[in-house]
Amino acid sequence: xxxxxxxxxxxxxxxxxxxxxxxxxxxxxxxxxxxxxxxxxxxxxxxxxxxxxxxxxxxxxxxxxxxxxxxxxxxxxxxxxxxxxxxxxxxxxxxxxxxxxxxxxxxxxxxxxxxxx
Numbered sequence: 001x002x003x004x005x006x007x008x009x010x011x012x013x014x015x016x017x018x019x020x021x022x023x024x025x026x027x028x029x030x031x032x033x034x035x036x037x038x039x040x041x042x043x044x045x046x047x048x049x050x051x052x053x054x055x056x057x058x059x060x061x062x063x064x065x066x067x068x069x070x071x072x073x074x075x076x077x078x079x080x081x082x083x084x085x086x087x088x089x090x091x092x093x094x095x096x097x098x099x100x101x102x103x104x105x106x107x108x109x110x111x112x113x114x115x116x117x
Contacts, residue, residue, distance in 0.1 A: 010061060013068060021066075023047055024068065026045065026048070027045060029070065029098065030043075037114040040112045046071070049071060058071045082102065083098050084098070102116070
């Protein structure tokens, strides 16, 4: 399994973690059925992963002296394998994106994706 968190995402996540270190410990990346292409990435913070024990793939991150994790449900491993998490700014908008080689279709607005699998 390969999932890369690039430096732009690490820096942004580190900043959010520093703002609320007790709550912003684990960034959960989930796939939800949504949009015109079928799936959308959904991001949320978990305080701990105990309730999901054995169901999450956890990636420990250390950046600028801060420790946090990125996680996603193990049932989505095949869809996220080979992906890179990035924080991008286009004109006035900034956001996290998953650069995913497994995506077969992307909707026109870029909010939802579909997979060949």
